[in-house]
Amino acid sequence: MTSPSAHDPAASVPPPALTFADALAAWRAGAHDEARRYCAQLIEIDPRNADALHLAGVLDIGRDRLAARALIERALALREDPHFLVNFALTCERGAESGLAIAALTRALELKPDFTHALNNLANLYDAGGERERCAALLERVVALEPDYGLAHYNLGSVLFAQGDLTRAEAELRRAVDLDPAHVSAWNNLANVLIAGNRRSEAQALLEHALTLAPDSTDVLTNLGILLRHVGCIDEARAMLERALALAPGNAPAWNNYGNIFIELGDPDEAQRAFERAIQLRPDFADAWSNYGNALKASGRIHGALEAYRRALACDAGNEGAHCNLVYATMFATEDSMAIRAEAERYAARYDTPHLAAPAPQYANVPDPARRLRIGYVSPDFRNHCQSLFTLPVFAHHDHAACEIVCYSSAQPDEITARLASMSDLWRDVRDFDDARLAQQIRDDRIDVLVDLTMHMADSRRAVFARRPAPVQVAWLAYPGTTGSPAIGWRLTDPWLDPPGVPGIDAQYTERSLRLPNAFWCYAPLEAPQDVNALPALTAGHVTFGCLNNPCKLTDATLALWSGVFAALPDARLVLMAQPGSARERLLTRLAAHGLDPARVRFVGFQARGDYLRTWAQIDIALDTFPYNGHTTSLDAFWMGVPVPTRVGRSAASRAGLSLLANLGLTELVAHDDAGYAQTVVALARDLPRLAALRASLRARMNGSPLMDAARFARNMEAAYRLMWRDWCERGESGCT
Structure with a gap:
């Protein structure tokens, strides 16, 4: 909003007792009611007093937009003043009347080309319309004309940040806070720039300072909550975000980040509710859609997660986090490696190409x-x-x-x-x-x-x-x-x-x-060795199967794979890992659809590693997942004496079980289709002496296999690095391989 200009045509001189300068002084002093009375008196004395009409309109902008516009239009009819045009633009409804506002500001600049307030406001309209390059160009002109215009530096820094130019954005926002140390939004946006640049400790200090200036700023509280979550201060982060939501229940970013707290806490139900609220408030909120996908994935709804990631990209095609999530999650849903490659290539084409288009780097490494x-x-x-x-x-x-x-x-x-x-x-x-x-x-x-x-x-x-x-x-x-x-x-x-x-x-x-000659993995259990117990089935009277993989691996293909096992073994039981709540309920419903009575299923939650390893003591045979086999989880099971028969697929992730079993010398536990898998598992479950002997020998097999021969694995890794290096030296190229 610009200060009203004083124009004093001879035809509109008020009585000596009251002048337009009195009204202007009252407005500038914040005595708005007094300024309104003065304007009303001046207009009553002279209905053609353009300055009083204009100031009266300015005073009404915040409380009655249409009344304000009518007053400013009367002023413009009397005199086409660039200040009047700038404030007329402020009476235009955001979005619906942006064309009218742009026209008014454009005309103001025709009358006064270096009018910085008009340039700044026009830049803001272009920014709101997604025309960031035009916006930035106008703001560059503003700060060149008026280097101490703090608001313009703030706006320019914010636009440069949105364009991804972190270096220049930081410089402009630092200039903004130098000029106006009390500008909380400038401190907040400067912190956002530092967060984007991975400078989280610096950003945290700025946000803590901003919070001293504005303890109830929901933007600052939200960003501080984000940072505290990243450094593992979950309780403090939760408190910040709950305070932000108490102050502004309609704050979509706060809901989005509140949901991330529950992802960290392993509560996908609460996380989903928070993300759903964020999306309800802002349906095109790409980050919330992506995080919603993460919550669905954590609760085992992998296809719902993929759809959420795609919705995020539909809202914002440049949302790198959503696309990264989509690439990784695709591997849990399909064994089609060419489809997985295609998704990874789409990601690389968008995000790697700008860097790859730069000249090939010249390396100082001695070849x-x-x-x-x-x-x-x-x-x-x-x-x-x-x-x-x-x-x-x-x-x-x-x-x-x-x-x-x-x-x-x-x-x-x-x-x-x-x-x-x-x-x-x-x-x-x-x-x-x-x-x-x-x-x-x-x-x-x-x-x-x-x-x-x-x-x-x-x-x-x-x-x-x-x-x-x-x-x-x-x-x-x-x-x-x-x-x-x-x-x-x-x-x-x-x-x-x-x-x-x-x-x-x-x-x-x-x-x-x-x-590598033997295996992709070399494993160490980390925890102090826990003894392998006797086979539970020997005393339980039934075989207990278990799958302690992440629920996102429990696809329909996995449950179909298991159905033949449970159909053949009606007394068998199953232990699964899933958090309490709807994730368990959905799993039971899905298992029932595949013929498994929910009464045969028992759940454990996410556990500390020691407790998790002890859970294997309750399990006779681990059931593998498909198309993404168990990797680390299967190695943990083997370490605790629990065999993991596997179903081999076409993707590398669906051949992980084959790799592990081959390195243990147990390829008889490998199947290549669902029927073969059921036969393999059922035969093992019905042969308790064999199963007990396998349990007693698995840890020794692990210790004696390439899967735990760290010295040999390290030599193999180093030989691989040496081969790659020699290849680069022989090529005699400066490019990356």
Whole structure:
């Protein structure tokens, strides 16, 4: 809103006792009722007093938009003043009358080309209409004309942030808070820029400062809740978000992030309710749709999750998080590896292409095939996480004379983090590094082989790898699949996940597949060894099956696979892992549809690792999932003496059980169709002496197999890295492989 201009034509001179200057002074002092009375008196004295009509309209904008417009239109009929036009635009209804407002502001600028308030307001209209480039250009002009116009710096910074230009956005927003230290929204948006750049600790400090300025700011409370959740302060985060919702029950972002609290707490029902509320308030809220998909996935509704991710992308085609979630979740729903690859390639085409279009990087790495290699590992999960069951044994056995191990960790540190750090040559905590800074750090460290341990899983750093900071880049561990990215030259696999010589097998992946000699995994249980107990069926009088996999793996294909088992064994029982609530109820309904009486099913919730391992003591045989076989869960079952027969499919994830059983010398427990699976499981369940002997011997089999031979696995990994490195040296190219 611009200050009314004083115009003093000879025809409209009020009595000496009252002038327009009196009305203007009252308005500027905040005495709006007094200013209204003065304007009314001036207009009564002279109905053609354009300045009084205009100011009267300005005073009415906040309480009666149409009355305000009528007054300003009368003023404009008397004099076409750029200030009048700017305030007329403020009387236009947002969206429905944006064309009318744009026309008024455009005319104001024709009359006064350097009118910064008109430029700023016109920029805001273009921003609301999605025309961010036009908006940014106008705001650039505003700050050039009026460098101390704090609101324009705030608006420009906010638009640049929306365009993804974090560096310039930060500079503009810092200028805004320098000019107006009490501008809470500027502090909040500056924190958002830092959050987007992964500089969370800096952002938290800014938000805590903003909260001292405005303790009831729902935007600040919401963002602070988000940050506290990221650093593991779940109770504090929940309190912040509940306060935000108490103040503003219609705040969709607060509901969205409140739902994420319940995802962390393992309560998908409450999470779904929060996300549904966010979507109800804002139907096109892409992040809420994506998070809703995560909640559905956590409760076992994988196809509903896929639909939610697609809805998120329909709302915002550029929502990278939703697309990343869609790629990963697709593997749980299908064994069609070409469909999985296609989804991964669609993701890469959108998000990697801008980085790949840049000139090929020139590497300073010395192309000597025999020298000591610098191996870089990138992960958000160097912590108490299932990934550490595999990284710890490898790191403990790396040959540091042949390889220098550098870790880039974005994990919240814990005791496992400290153990991993002690095994590396160089440990970098990169929680506060944005993608560009992390990529540059990797270049500066002259990493020869960079290993992606996350792929499309949570908190991945896909954009770092797309920048090609190392000459050789390889995917391993997250899951056996593909990134779909031309920036990743290699993927590690094994002869069971990807049988060599099978037509079309390597075409399922965009990377070159390098098969480790035995297994994709090398496992260590982490927990102090727990004794393997006797077979429960010997005393229970029936066989107890169990599946402690994530409920998202309990697809209809999985339940159909199991149905033949339970039809043949009417006394058998089943233990499943699912949180209390609707997830269990839906599972029971679905199991009943496949012929399994709910009375035969018992549930456990998500458990601490020690309790989870002890749950295997209640189970005779583990039932595998399909099309995404058990990976870590199956290894845990084997460690606790529980065999896991498997059904092999066409995708790498559906051949994980084959890989594990082959490395244990138990391929007789492998089936290639549903009927064969039922026969295999039923035969094992009916042979209790065989089952008891298997239980007693499985841990020794594990210890003696490649699956736990960490020294051999580390040598195999290093040989693979060396082969990749030599390939790059022989190519004599600067490009990434």
